[in-house]
Amino acid sequence: MRYHFIAIGGSAMHNLALALHQKGDTVSGSDDVIFEPSRSRLANAGLLPEHEGWFPENITTDINAVILGMHAQIDNPELKKAQELEIPIYSYPEFLYQQSKNKTRVVIGGSHGKTTITSMILHVMEYYNRDVDYMVGAQLEGFDTMVKITDDNDFMILEGDEYLSSPIDRRPKFHLYKPNIALLSGIAWDHINVFPTFDDYTKQFEIFVDTIVNGGIIVYNEEDPEVKRIVEDSENTIKRNAYTTPSYRVEHGTTLLETVEGDVPIEIFGAHNMNNLAGAKWICQHMGVDEADFYDAIASFKGASKRLEQIAKNKNSIIFKDFAHAPSKVKATTIAVKQQYHNRKLIACLELHTYSSLNKDFIEEYEGALAAADLAVVFYSPKAVAIKRLDNLSETEIKDAFKREDLRVFTQPETFHSFLKEQDFINTSLLLMSSGNYGGIDQMQFEKLIA
Structure with a gap:
């Protein structure tokens, strides 16, 4: 072809x-x-x-x-x-559906956790040499590309993005996949430029659940009230499997997952990742991997690129970068790092980069998102605001939105980087959250902060 x-x-x-x-x-x-x-x-x-x-x-x-x-x-x-x-003209998701019409389609949806859950599933499949087709939103260790398509594999695992498909197809991507098996991780309002109200946004997930094929399966996070409502109110004739965050504890900087097989030390951490893991386990079980085998495989999972990815470490300091930008993910990620390294000072930095995060009608959603940080920092570029044709945000408006008077706000990369270089990183965790690059700062410049 x-x-x-x-x-x-x-x-x-x-x-x-x-x-x-x-x-x-x-x-x-x-x-x-x-x-x-x-x-x-x-x-x-x-x-x-x-x-x-x-x-x-x-x-x-x-x-x-x-x-x-x-x-x-x-x-x-x-x-x-x-x-x-x-x-014939296809949008990206429409083409993926055409390529997987005769396969069992496994679609991972939700406002957050999609990439991590999809990555966990792929890690387990790779661990047991089970060949599957896939599309995931981040580069994974051991995988050459973020997409794999064959003529022979039985399963196609798809990360189900709710953003629009193409300039001529304004449907959310995950409406086009028609899953046999689906997962819904959580719902937190995003993409305000396309879905101007919370109701507009949640409606897309209602449609997603209704696109699951008759007799299909939905695995869902029942700790999220919107997810629980949408899945349990759906009249689609599907099987429903609920999951919750499993028991775990942190000892000496290591997360131990409590299972019937005993404590399992794992590389990832944070309540949100434990919740993601529970969802991934259900999906893997539906794909033929039993619970004990899942735990054996997931113990070596180190995470997806830019999802709480460790970029530098010394004996008393550590630096993570994370793709977090939506309020709920920013809050969950900040709490996770603080809990994992509770005896260390946490410097949490967030770049406001997306249309939603820079919008005055949305920014109040960030209230309390950085509350777990000992030192909270927000960076945004006025140039990014102008490109998106939005009204400029003032420092006062940002502080009021986050409900932190001590919040430090920067708009110039050089000033922001200089501020970080002035900090004492002894016994400190630095968390860099952004879907951008802080106005063009090279990652090496961050890594040198604790070199």
């Missing part, structure tokens, strides 16, 4: 392109800008477009399908040409 990607440089898109290339399909693509690591990975596979930009002549009748990324605009000249030639 021959496929052309419009906006091939995206994180998900370039991984799908690589997966199809590895499968033996012919792949081409275009984009107006391609950043690292997409650029190098595409170049190494011989898939990097020769020129940046959109070229209608790229679209020819011998293309079997066009895969359209969210970065492309609705008036994209290559898209228009494909429409004129009546070439």
